[in-house]
Amino acid sequence: MKGTIPKATVVAGGAPIPPRPPSPVHARLAEFDLLDSSAMDLLDRLLAEAAVHEEGTVLVREGEEDGRTRFLLDGWALRFQSLPGGERQIINFLIPGDTIGLYGALISRSDASVSLLTDARVAEVPCGAMIDLFHDSPGLGAAMCWIGGLDDRLLMQQLVRVARLDAVARIAHLLLELHTRLRISGATEIAACNLPLAQNQIADSLGMSEVHASRSCRRLRSEGLITTVNGSFVLQDRRGLASLCDFDERRFLGGRIPPAATERLLALARDPKGS
Amino acid sequence: MKGTIPKATVVAGGAPIPPRPPSPVHARLAEFDLLDSSAMDLLDRLLAEAAVHEEGTVLVREGEEDGRTRFLLDGWALRFQSLPGGERQIINFLIPGDTIGLYGALISRSDASVSLLTDARVAEVPCGAMIDLFHDSPGLGAAMCWIGGLDDRLLMQQLVRVARLDAVARIAHLLLELHTRLRISGATEIAACNLPLAQNQIADSLGMSEVHASRSCRRLRSEGLITTVNGSFVLQDRRGLASLCDFDERRFLGGRIPPAATERLLALARDPKGS
């Protein structure tokens, strides 16, 4: 069940921004609109060599020392911690455009494992290249930090969900989050409604038992809010789901950059040795 | 009940690392051992002008556009989100040495509020200065990202706690985390055992009702694991607390930098215009 694999074209010059490959990473960065064409070129180069891995592959193992940062270009993954009892807590789901091990270049020991939920296309950036990136393109470096900030925001939402919502609302909220994130990373509306999750993954993510996850999903299904097609969830009524859990889409949209920062970053790009 | 306020001395030259003020920020960065004396000087300058605020002050309001990044030099704060029902979810507790709004320079709209739990000394770094920092001292810039990575790790632990542990274990785990973090930021062993928390703050942080927090704290007290002295928790038996919740201190220690990254960062510092 390999996904379609769009080719990553490497563009040569610094010409007035040529059409980019439809990478979900680019889609996410569209909102971070400070990248000039040289930054884009650098990004393209970093993402050019992507490898395809099979469903179930473990990309990163908790405690491992592996400074690489990866970009998930296609497919889904999950980040989790193993617990003393042998269970796992899924920290978050990773979708196309997401970063894996963003801090790998700075914190050698990874604090969570990452495994693939579907076949996936993954680009790897070695530790050194990740550091150099900040030097070669301060704008792209800033973009990486910006991604870090957005990820932090996601984790906050996951916390609020688990800490405050009941089981049905937790699931609704999670599904809506994934839908929103998929749209941001460029999925079509139809693709964004199709979430390849198993119920035990939902349970492990939201801190509930499998049995209870099953019952809660059933409730959502019986109210016509979702359906399941061979193991995938399909959102049927976003409005209805949102009303169950006070979903606020704005918490996932809009990572706008303060004007003052914009100026400085542009100045830096023009004159990297300034001041 | 103002805390003792150590003076922040600004050091002039780039001399062979003079004794630094005993700032908790410096203490935290001790583990990030890549900062040369010029980076330290820059940091000292950023932290030199700290203002003292009263307990209860709201430093940041959710949704507000305020690109500043702050450093908590003394005192405690909490970061929280307001929920539709009017309650709050405390995302995490901030202790001396912690950063407030690390991503402020890149994401203008803050996604959580921060208010002071005690009187506190706070240094403010404007948005522009935060960006320039990456240019003026790549090492210090890396240190800021590194802090972001550690904060991410903390948030993961908070999630695991809330998602997986029962009420008593959640509280024990939280108290141990705070103890560990306090030691890292330079608190004496005695100070680190003394946590100025109210039970309703614990409840709002761990997603449980106030009543249940009260009962759970009582259990910990009755087993001699903690005591309370006029509203503060005092850890009495760390070993005992840890056995209740599988606390793994290593999750909070050791943000070691990969060797490859160390080399590159040092090279960058020596030759900021290299390659």
Added chain:
DNA sequence: CGCTTCCTTGATTTATGTCAACGTGCGTGG
């Protein structure tokens, strides 16, 4: 055909929330 994996369902137990009442210390204003 007999595995496994994923999901389902019912009966029961346990953890936690909710409601309501009360205590204690503490600051404030009379």
Added chain:
DNA sequence: CCACGCACGTTGACATAAATCAAGGAAGCG
């Protein structure tokens, strides 16, 4: 100095959400 209100913690009775245990069904796959 007292009376009052307020923030904070405590306690008990009760309701509810969710875990657990146990059994079984449906699909995929050798």
